Amino acid sequence: MLRIAVAAVLLATPLAAQETKEQSCQYQADVVAAIQKARLEKVKERDVPQAVADTGPTWPESYNNAIPLITPWVYEQKMRDVRKKDLGAAWLELCLQQ
Secondary structure (H helix, E strand, O other), rough: OOHHHHHHHHHOHHHHHOHHHHHHHHHHHHHHHHHHHHHOOOOHHHHHHHHOOOOOOOOOHHHHHHHHHHHHHHHOHHHHHHHEEEEEEOOOOHHHHO
C-alpha cells in the first residue's frame, strides 16, 4: 500500500516520466536511506523532512514529496533492524521487482 502511494506521488511529476525505472527506484532507495540515517541520529519523526533537506540530497526535488509518506514506515521498524539492516537496499530490491 505504501509503495503504491509513493509511486502515485512520484509518477504525478513531469520529471518521473523522463526517468527510467532503475533511476526512480534508486532515488526512492536514497530517500529511504536518508530517513534511516535521520532515525539513527535520533531525529524526531516530525522533523525528518527538514533534517533530510538540510543534508542537501542529490535526488530530484519531487522525491522530497515521498519523505512524509515513507518516514512512518522507517520509524515503525524495530531499532535493531534500523541499526543492522540496509533499508534503502531492501527498498531498491523490492522496487526493481515491481
